[in-house]
Amino acid sequence: MREGTVLVTGGAGYIGSHAVLALLDAGWKVVVVDNLVTGFDWAVDPRAALVVADIADDEKVRAAIRAHGVIAIMHFAGSVVVPESVTDPLKYYRNNTAASRALIESAVAEGVKHFIFSSTAATYGIPEVVPVREDSPKRPINPYGMSKLMTEIMLGDVAAAHPVNYAALRYFNVAGADPQGRSGQSTAGATHLIKVAVEAATGKRGHVSVFGTDFDTPDGTGVRDYIHVSDLAAAHVDALDLLIARPGESHILNAGYGRGFSVLQVLDAVDRVTNVTIERRLEGRRAGDPDALIADNGAILAALPWRPKHDDLEGIVKDALAWERKLAERQG
Structure with a gap:
């Protein structure tokens, strides 16, 4: 067992629950702080403690830090639906930026000396060069990306003023589920393509909308870098080890595989795995969707011992599908 406890915010949600599993499997003690607005208490591994609270509730968060001997925080709590951020920007600046400020202050x-932040490739906006490097211009085109970038900036300023170091991992398109079937994406109304596609394949949806067929890509549909959620969770554990080993250093790292698949390639993969032909409905482009968004992952490979173990598109689909079926049984 490692010395000290890691506090995981949003640990009852999709990515957070997988980080909890990875930490526990690596020998860490874990306490989860989640308000359960979008998360599920049953998604938290029973080996972890759960505190039902908002991360902006200073009193409860600080009490949890003291009670559990927290030495590091992994921060996943927040709102993540890009179109919603455009229609309700203040929600995103409250949940992602203001609440993060309160958490960092606590x-x-x-x-607490170490802080790992769940950031996003949305900080880049529409990149001029693909694959995207960490030093590419940060020009978010929606409040979601901006709210995350503002938190990165806060962390940089705090690390310069206090004995804290941090890692911000900029996620590309997270997909799949725990290969052991312990967690997966459970939120209703999800917008992630692979989640939507396996819902269609299992009869939860009648079709999948393809937004845009005139992108500058080989088949005209948008290309994205899909990373398995368990690989992403493992990167967080390695990042924590790095922060502890090198307390004077902070890191901003892309979390992706460095290669992309188009929307149609993903849907074809789901068809192959499920032996079901998903109905595709071709629709107009959504505002602000880049043609391609692929990580240059050279920095994370250089900084961490992390190497992807699940970087197979059909494998990602199989894990997502297995979880979807498990979820249907649970809800049935």
Whole structure:
């Protein structure tokens, strides 16, 4: 067992619950802080403690840090639906930026030295060069990306002023589910393509909308870098080890595989795995969708011992499908 406890915000949600599993499997003690607005208490591994609270509730967060001997925070809590951020920007600046500021302040006040932040490739906006490097211009085109970038900036300023170091991992398109079937994406109304596609394949949806067929890509549909959620969770554990080993250093790292698949390639993969032909409905482009968004992952491969173990598109689909079927049984 490792010394100290890791506090995971949003640990009852999709990515957070997988990070909890990865931490526990690596020998860490874990306490989850989640308000359960979009998360599920049953998604939290029973080996972890659960505190039902908002991350902006200073009193409860600080009490949890003290009670559990927290030495590091992994921060996943927040709102993540890009179109919603455009129609309700204040929700995103409250949940992602203001609440993060409160959490960081609690960390500093209680002497927590290490902070790992769930950031996003949306900080880049529409990149001029693909694959995208960490030093590419940050020009978010929606409040979601901006709210995350603002938190990155806060962390940089705090690390310069206090004995705290941080890692911000900029996620590309997260997909799949725990290969052991312990967690997966459970939120209703999800917008992620692979989740939507396996819902269609299992009869939860009648079709999949393809937004845009005139992109500058080989088949005209948008290309994205899909990373398995368990690989992403493993990267967080490795990032924590790095922060502890090198307390004077902070890191901003792309979390992706460095290769992309188009919407139609993903849907074809789901067809192959499920032996079901999903109905595709071709629709107009959504505002602000880049042609292609692929990570240059050279920095994360250089900084961490992390190497992807699940970087197979059909494998990602199989894990997502297995979870979808398990979820249907649970809800049935």
